[in-house]
Amino acid sequence: MELSHRGKLFMGLAQQAEADLRELLAIPGNYAVLFLQGGATQHFAQIPMNLAGEGDSADYVVTGHWGEKAASEARPYVKVNIAASSKDEHYLRLPPRETWQLDPRAAYVHYTPNETIHGVEFHDIPDVGDVPLVADMSSDILSGPLDVSKFGLIYAGAQKNIGPSGLVVLIVRRDLLERAGRPMARIFRYAEHAANDSMLNTPNTWGWYLAGLTFQWLKEQGGLAAMQARNQAKARLLYGAIDGSGGFYRNPVAVASRSRMNVPFTLHDSALDADFLKESEAAGLLALKGHKALGGMRASLYNAVPLEAVQALVAFMADFAKRHG
Ligand SMILES: Cc1ncc(COP(=O)(O)O)c(C=O)c1O
Known part of the structure; x- marks a missing residue:
């Protein structure tokens, strides 16, 4: 824990962790992989800051507690359109895809593939056309193979399937990094993190290291x-x-x-x-x-x-x- 994040040893561990994650998920080359902080909750707000411009709207599909939170934390930064919600049914089933009121001009569509509290999961990736699909995979990432190319952005708090708390893994299509036009501090800008290999400031080295060990373990498991x-x-x-x-x-x-x-x-x-x-x-x-x-x-x-x-x-x-x- 005394090693500098900029030292050769840690840099090697960090690069290996990213390479192993890319291999496990077959992440295409046009996606950046970021190792960030703030928990999934911070990214509920940071995603609209980065993906939506002034006056834009975004579609939210709400199937449980965490989707509700994601929508409410996004509201200061984007016009939130609840495109579908199963709240009236106590989140006991997914709203059928044909009932979703998606807006083709939305900046993105956000959903929660697995709702941790309500125990509700999508077993297919929903087709949302050309609008970038954003997924909070905090409680299902790495639970099975995934076609990353179907998503604009995937993010996950690491504390369940990846490793310790205090680390967020975020996978984003590189063209979306160009979007962030509004004024914001560099620390909130995903493009800055990507340009600095997630070392814009001191990263969570412990979490990153343990995540790397988990990725190796997953490879060993088959x-x-x-x-x-x-x-x-x-x-x-x-x-x-x-x-x-x-x-x-x-x-x-x-x-x-x-x-x-x-x-x-x-x-x-x-x-x-x-x-x-x-x-x-x-x-x-x-x-x-x-x-x-x-x-x-x-x-x-x-x-x-x-x-x-x-x-x-x-x-x-x-x-x-x-x-x-
Ligand atoms: C699906 C989902 N999203 C978001 C969160 C919140 O994550 P964090 O505590 O890292 O902000 C959790 C935490 O349990 C979760 O399960």
Whole structure:
């Protein structure tokens, strides 16, 4: 941690991390890869600053908590058009593509491929025509192969599938870097970060280093096709246990919209929640308490979670249901 980010050793690590990420996602050469700070939340605001000019509008497709946040943080910088929202349906399903009110003059279309709290995921990349598609992949990046060429910009807080908190990976089509016409400090300008290899100021060297180790680990696991197969197997096992529990456990999300990464579920009687959490923790199954916005439970099945952990969870769930059913 005492190494200078401009020293040869760190520069080598940084370049290797970028090369490995480019290989894993097959990122085309006309995309810049940036290693930034500020969390995904800062980029909710910085994306419109960079991609929209004065008076422009942008389309937002809102399918959960984080999409709502992204739209609200963008409002000071762009006219936000909510092109589709499933809020009235409590975010239990994705709004059908044919109902989206997209504006062909929008500066970009923003969506959240995986909604971490609501457990709702797109399983296809939506076709939005020629308008650049912007995706907050904070909770699904690297969970499977991705056609990066379908996107204008992809960004992700690193803290789930990549590594530690405090790092944001942002992949942007280079022609979009030319857009940022409005006055803003250099530190907010993606083009400046790209021109300076993400070292406009001191980067998060620790996060970048650990991200690089994760990229190497992913390559050793067989790359993103192997991760996809593993993630699908984990999700199938857990949803199967929930749906097959005779109503003891319940996941309310429409089957076609269910997330492979985040599985919220409730117990048939919420009076059992405290016992479920206490006993699961004693069994070594941690962090199952649901987000405070939804209550109940949530199992996150990020890349680092092995199939054996999900097998242990479903065995515990079956035993708990037998004892309390
Ligand atoms: C999909 C999504 N977007 C944005 C965020 C916010 O990220 P950060 O805390 O890095 O700002 C999260 C955090 O959990 C998330 O899951």
